[in-house]
Amino acid sequence: MRIGELARHTGVSERSLRYYETQGLLAADRTPGGHRDYPEAAVDRVIRIQELYAAGLHSEKIRQLLPCMRDQDGGPSTVATPRLVADLTAERDRIDRMIADLVRSRDTLDEVIQAAEAG
């Protein structure tokens, strides 16, 4: 799969896909001419990466995390080191707080929206 197709399938820009590669998050084979050639599994991986970015993780953490994730191919996965587990636990808690904040904001918006629709 070429980069344009992958971009279309994931909704992630080509620019970002190339950036992910420089960050060591997404490998690609190359055609003889140098064009990137992605496997099918790249679609799921890119979506995961995008989600983790949205969750506020930085490239480095994602890079450490990815090999520990259960692969869609069912391939072998590395086990996280204690240090990484500690980091990820902190991230997990941060995400929990973020979710709680978002729910409160959503409730705030709902309240205003409903007040307007009722008025």
Place this chain on the structure above:
Amino acid sequence: MRIGELARHTGVSERSLRYYETQGLLAADRTPGGHRDYPEAAVDRVIRIQELYAAGLHSEKIRQLLPCMRDQDGGPSTVATPRLVADLTAERDRIDRMIADLVRSRDTLDEVIQAAEAG
């Protein structure tokens, strides 16, 4: 209440509190010498503002939204215009998607953490 105390009570930096003022989000009385003097209700308001920023709303949207929120004092609140309601509904849906993404990321982290603790 002075800015330092407000910062301590809300966990938001003085820098940010001054910035909120420039954005029209947070008004303050002034002492004769020019120091800001906040009412008690500012604490709740700042926390709300912070949550809305965290939810990805920009200053302008928050500025439009704030007068429509039910005030902690139970004071009168403006009703959102149809245009604003449309905007807020879009934001609400975006936040919903964001929450769903975060939950997926949290699950991903949990999976890796649990795999490490089991291993």
Place this chain on the structure above:
DNA sequence: GTAGAACTTGACACTGATGTCAGATTCAAG
């Protein structure tokens, strides 16, 4: 082989809330 679409690398810009620093002023307590 040729035209046009797709891809390559590299560089620069931007966003927008927040950190930080400097120099001046005000406040509060002794």
Place this chain on the structure above:
DNA sequence: CTTGAATCTGACATCAGTGTCAAGTTCTAC
């Protein structure tokens, strides 16, 4: 008063992913 803590304004930096443009190369279909 005086002194030190707190606050003021203004300016500049930062972060990190992403947008965008340029000039050149490769791919694909006719």
